[in-house]
Amino acid sequence: MSDMSAKNKLKIYPKSVICDDESVLIGDVTISSGCLIHPHATIHAKSGPIIVGENCLIEEYVTIVHDTGTVDLDNSGPTLVIGSNNVFEVGCTVEAAAIGERNVFECKSYVSNLVTVSNNCVIGAGCQLVDEHHLPENTVIYGKRSEQRETIEKQKSLSMQLDHLRKLLPNYHHIKKPTFDPKKPREIA
Template identity: 50%
Template sequence: MHLGGRQSKGGVELMVGRPLIGNIIKILPGATVCEDCTLEGDITIGGGTVIHPRVTIIAEGGPIIIAEYCILEEYSTIIHKKSDKQENPPKPLFIGAHNVFEVGCKLESPFGHIGESNVFECRSFVGVNVKIGSGCVIGAACHLTVPQSLADNTVIWGSEHCNREALEKQPSQLLQLDFLSKVMPNYHRLRKPNVHKRLPSRQSQEISK
């Protein structure tokens, strides 16, 4: 039986070519992950990232690596879908730093990476044939299902999915992340970090490349 080997990406060691047995959940120091969420498959959660209750993350088509300082709000869903031409070993899905997934949004992706500093607003949906750059905003209730690639700093809004280039960079979420990491332990049970190595900032930035 082929057990595969190891690969390293962004300072995180991955097992590749190995059949998935159960869940492999890696939580780095500084991450705030509520116990009441659904995590299935091989998932790595970077330091400073906050995952609210009722979040669903499913690594169906391969490992998912979430970089540092992301926010996943209640009922947001990320699924690394199996592609029609499944690679062996399966290709990881890298989600860059400082992404915000608002309440009820859903991302389905077989692609290799999602950029940094994107905002997926409430009840938005991004399908399997959509590539996302960095600094993008997917407006509330916008559904992107047609194959397309969003360039950096693209804003999608409205029922007709109009788009334009963002006039300003997305604001930093660090103050909100700091607040959430202090308040959430008072109201929710948390999953404890189980990887005792923090991603250096430069390496975490490389995740989305």
């Protein structure tokens, strides 16, 4: 079951699919339209709000933490905005200070809160970024030593994968209902 204490401000836009089975959403978290969150994922807005952009895919055992080093019980600190069309693969841990659009965080990768990720970047499976770093657009991090290179390829569209999962996951998991409709001035009861 999800962790939903009085301090949590969860805002779920319509057309999102969030598996309620043991997913943990803590703090001021906004899930934009079209996102898909698998079971056992954790999103923790520790130092301020987190806004997950449209059509992001967050797989099993992913941990996304907004941690600037200070705990903000009111979640009124700086906002971590995660851009649209990002993929967080199984078991990755992401604490990045900023995340642009169309990035892929592969299985078991780790990105510390000293890192900013621009657009169209790939952090390879098992790679770790722990030192202060800004990843320019089209960067690929790969290999045992987390080496860096540039790619000329754009990330492939997620639309077919997201459409398939939107149909499949509700057959096997309880799904959180939307709590916010941007067309209405107040939240859904």
